[in-house]
Amino acid sequence: MTPMETELSKLGLKCGLEIHQQLDTRHKLFCNCRPQLSKHKPVMGVSRNIRAVAGELGKVDVAALHETLKGMEFHYDVFPEETCLVELDEEPPHEVNKEALEVALKVAILLNCEIPDELHVMRKAVIDGSNTTGFQRTVIVGMDGHVETLSGRVRIANVALEEESCQIINKGRHTVTYGLDRLGIPLVEIGTHPDIYTPEQAREVAEKLGMILRSTGKVKRGLGTIRQDLNVSIRGGSRVEIKGFQDLRVMHKIIENEARRQKELIGKGKKVEEEVRKAEGDGTTSFLRPLPGSARLYPETDVPPIPLDAQYVESLGEALPEAWEERISRYQKDYSLNKEIATSLVKSNMGDMFEDLAKTGMEAGLIATTLTSGLTQIKREGAPVEKLEKRHLKDVFRLLKEGKIAREALLPLLKMVSENPGEKIDNLIKKLGIESLSIDGLRLLVREIIGSNKALLGRPNPEKALMGLVMKEVRGRINGETVMKVLREEIEAS
Ligand SMILES: [Zn+2]
Structure with missing residues (x-):
């Protein structure tokens, strides 16, 4: 333990973590709209107010009251492809999205949760206007699970499938403008018990949960698609919820x-x-609102309960994605990759591509480094690597295997292909001037260079200076080892 961790543990630190991850499904959770942020301007807007009223037990929620006192007015931007009457709360929700439900159930199974026989859609009061209904629909799909960490087991309280709220477009003193495009995107929420005792353990849990979510292959990537909330308390203190940080590095x-x-x-x-406090970018927090009361969940009467067939749940359990840790060790064993590269392949979602390319018989290590650090390198140089498809990579590795291009040409060619994904690869090779050089061609060139640099032959280690001159001519067209071999032979002969 570091001195800081010892100090925190003396204070009786306890944390719980809540992760919200957007899913990459075809439709939203309760309608058929596209689950994405719109690229277009809104086509119309709607304004609403929300009032706090006493719940069924006659109590006004303290958080609801807090919002009402602020006297806010809410504007909603409407987007044609991403909004229908469901987001506007003018039409009841449709049936729950089966694709999203399946992902959430798989996550719950991977987290060793108990799966209920019947799922109930519930409403969770949301009073900041970020849901047009005044509540967020949520379905608990698993309970009482756990995840193992280096410093012990952390219990998972529940896994839920939820609808994403609206995105804030603009916030004034008395008005807030929200985008309805984000409302209803499926989210998986994972909540742990407060079994986390150090910042390091919190990071480990967050990373593990992130890996499990991504292993489903159905989660959105990029800024804003995953959010973490933390519950923090010390002995004699109180549970304080900290919302809205995306960068795990500030969690400590x-x-x-x-x-x-x-x-x-x-x-x-x-x-x-x-x-509830809000995380600022520098690791400090500021007051956001009182912690909402616990009686915030009540049944969604517009969606009937969803019975879960035991056989269906069992079939999901059999079709689970391979856990990332297992995949990483399999790559180390089967392909002799080092742990760092294996991890990097799996984390960047390149595993399937890698295994496919490895079937071509090309050296696994070269494929792995090309897919990880290689692509990162050409991306940094401005190449649109996201345009590279599997067929492109297959072509390039095939050419390498057939000796038609040299290893040195691999990255320049991939860069060129990403910039011209529609062009024939043979044309690109010609354009780059990297058609492989034959040994005979190389030999002629070496003789020529030796011939015009005879003075160098008198010096010690003439191959060093000559190698540079030859490589300048042939770089990318034939590998360095062959060049050195031919160069030595020709120096010997002259
Ligand atoms: Zn819709």
Whole structure:
């Protein structure tokens, strides 16, 4: 333990983690709209107000009251492809999206959860206007699971399938503008019990849950598609929820700062309030709102319960994606990759591509480094690597295997292909001037260069200087080892 961790553990630090991950499905959760942020301008807008009213138990939710007191007015931007009457709350929700449900169930199974026989869609009160209904629909698909960490087991309280809220477009003093395009994108929410005792363990859990989610192959990538919330408390303090950080690197700081904040309040004899705080980019937090009451869930009466057939759940259990850790060790064993490269392949979702290319009989290590650091390198040079398809990579490796291009030409060619994905690869090779050089061609060139640099032959190690001159002419067309071999033979002969 680091000194900081020892200090935190003396304070009785406890954390829970909540992860929200957007799914990459064909439709939204309760309608057939496209689950994506619109690339177009809104076609119309709708304005609404939300009032807090007493719930069935006659109590007004403290968080709801807090929002109402602010007297906000909400504007909603409507997008034709991404919005229908369901997002506007003018039409009841449709049946739950089966594709999304399947992903959520697989995640729950991977997290060792118990799966209920029947699923119930519930409403969770949301009063900041980010849902037009005033609630978020959520379906708990698994409970009482766990995930193992280096410092012990962390229990998973539940896994839920939820609808994403609207995105804030603009926030004024009394009005907020939201985009309806994001509303209803399927989300998987994973909540742990407060079994996390150090910032390092929190990072490990977050990473593990992220890997499990991505292993389904059905999650969105990129900024804003995964969000983490933290619950932090110390002995004598209170549970404080910290929302909205996307970068795992600031998590350490957030936890440390919150523990320290609670310690200071306790030291001054003040009460630590249960509240929701917002994570700032620098690891500090600021007050957002009181912690909502616990009676926020009530049944969604517009969607009937969903019975889960035991056989169906069993079939999902049999079709689980290979856990990332297993895949990484399989790559180390079967392809003799080192752990770093194997991990990088799996994390970048290149595993299937790699295995496919390895079937061509090309050296696995070369394929792996090309797909990871190689592509990163040409991307940094401005190549649109996302345009590279499997067939492109297959072509390039085939040419290499057949000796038609040299190893050195691999990355320049891939770069060229990504910039001209529709062009015939033979034409690109000609354009680049990297058609493989034959040994005879090389020999002629070497003789020519030796001939016009005879003076170099008198020096010690003439091959060093000559090698540079030859490589300048042939780089990318034949490999360096062959050049050196032919060069040595020709120096000997002259
Ligand atoms: Zn819709």
